[in-house]
Amino acid sequence: xxxxxxxxxxxxxxxxxxxxxxxxxxxxxxxxxxxxxxxxxxxxxxxxxxxxxxxxxxxxxxxxxxxxxxxxxxxxxxxxxxxxxxxxxxxxxxxxxxxxxxxxxxxxxxxxxx
Amino acid sequence: xxxxxxxxxxxxxxxxxxxxxxxxxxxxxxxxxxxxxxxxxxxxxxxxxxxxxxxxxxxxxxxxxxxxxxxxxxxxxxxxxxxxxxxxxxxxxxxxxxxxxxxxxxxxxxxxxxxxxxxxxxxxxxxxxxxxxxxxxxxxxxxxxxxxxxxxxxxxxxxxxxxxxxxxxxxxxxxxxxxxxxxxxxxxxxxxxxxxxxxxxxxxxxxxxxxxxxxxxxxxxxxxxxxxxxxxxxxxxxxxxxxxxxxxxxxxxxxxxxxxxxxxxxxxxxxxxxxxxxxxxxxxxxxxxxxxxxxxxxxx
Ligand SMILES: [Mg+2]
Numbered sequence: 001x002x003x004x005x006x007x008x009x010x011x012x013x014x015x016x017x018x019x020x021x022x023x024x025x026x027x028x029x030x031x032x033x034x035x036x037x038x039x040x041x042x043x044x045x046x047x048x049x050x051x052x053x054x055x056x057x058x059x060x061x062x063x064x065x066x067x068x069x070x071x072x073x074x075x076x077x078x079x080x081x082x083x084x085x086x087x088x089x090x091x092x093x094x095x096x097x098x099x100x101x102x103x104x105x106x107x108x109x110x111x112x113x114x
Numbered sequence: 115x116x117x118x119x120x121x122x123x124x125x126x127x128x129x130x131x132x133x134x135x136x137x138x139x140x141x142x143x144x145x146x147x148x149x150x151x152x153x154x155x156x157x158x159x160x161x162x163x164x165x166x167x168x169x170x171x172x173x174x175x176x177x178x179x180x181x182x183x184x185x186x187x188x189x190x191x192x193x194x195x196x197x198x199x200x201x202x203x204x205x206x207x208x209x210x211x212x213x214x215x216x217x218x219x220x221x222x223x224x225x226x227x228x229x230x231x232x233x234x235x236x237x238x239x240x241x242x243x244x245x246x247x248x249x250x251x252x253x254x255x256x257x258x259x260x261x262x263x264x265x266x267x268x269x270x271x272x273x274x275x276x277x278x279x280x281x282x283x284x285x286x287x288x289x290x291x292x293x294x295x296x297x298x299x300x301x302x303x304x305x306x307x308x309x310x311x312x313x314x315x316x317x318x319x320x321x322x323x324x325x326x327x328x329x330x331x332x333x334x335x336x337x338x339x340x341x342x343x344x345x346x347x348x349x350x351x352x353x354x355x356x357x358x359x360x361x362x363x364x365x366x367x368x369x370x371x372x373x374x375x376x377x378x379x380x381x382x383x384x385x386x387x388x389x390x391x392x393x394x395x396x397x398x399x400x401x402x403x404x405x406x407x408x409x410x411x412x413x414x
Contacts, residue, residue: 096355
């Protein structure tokens, strides 16, 4: 075995901060905001929150004026990142997450900046 | 008919259960194994590598590239003939890496993975082409069968015991990194020293993995060490969830825009095939291997 083989560790890929991912299946009960065609499962980073998911749905809808959306997973509104949701509910990122979206009724809350 | 309960409901299974499962998959894939063996026999036969090579004073065919230097050297450089090179004896180390993560159980891909494992392991054993190893991966990589140990029915049953498709992560990057290490070790222990050793890894998985950039780098490194990796994607049996329809959403770092790409467009493995039915496997696998072996023979 050459020196190079010995010194060259295959495990060394650098400590890239890799975010984990999860598959989501988007759906809605409201025909007016339904996706034109079922996009199938979409792989997203688990660090996403409501706002990013809203951006995603608007992109899929190709809406000219973005519509704010809220997201429901297993009947509860997503108020954290997907990752925090999965952890809090003991769900592994190995499954496809069914995510339902509705129009946001309450306008986005702005925190006063001091 | 035999009734095999869904894999996902099985806790770590008993020896008896594992033996029953293995013999079930063994029976199921017997004819396919024979067909794959026959196809592989043709591909792996070392005679295929026979090429005419230069440079000799006598031989069978003229090496045209040597003619002009021959004349220019006033007929001094007279090694202008090629001979049929004697095919070097090759032996193989083939690693089957089976995805043991939960997504495999969720989609019902686990059964198909076992069928694939039985099919491929049995044909390679029939071929007597070399050593076989089996590893499982999920959160971590576990060796279920070492290189150098004969692959028997008993070994098959023991391997089945290792898999539950319950691991809560799919670390493909770690798998490739560990595989490179395992192949290095196996290369150093190879009993047929001096022969041409070919190392091949078949990853059997549903194809869902993250950290594509790191994986791509490792795959390149494996290639540099002459380790060939073929990714066999067991496609979801769940309707509408085929990996071919799956997309990936990528956000700009400022959170402003989003790009939606086809998942497979960013897939980090150069050689992959998609199988939805084990019966397709002998054909597609043989085709992929034929392509690879011919590329390696040409570059060698
Ligand atoms: Mg998985």
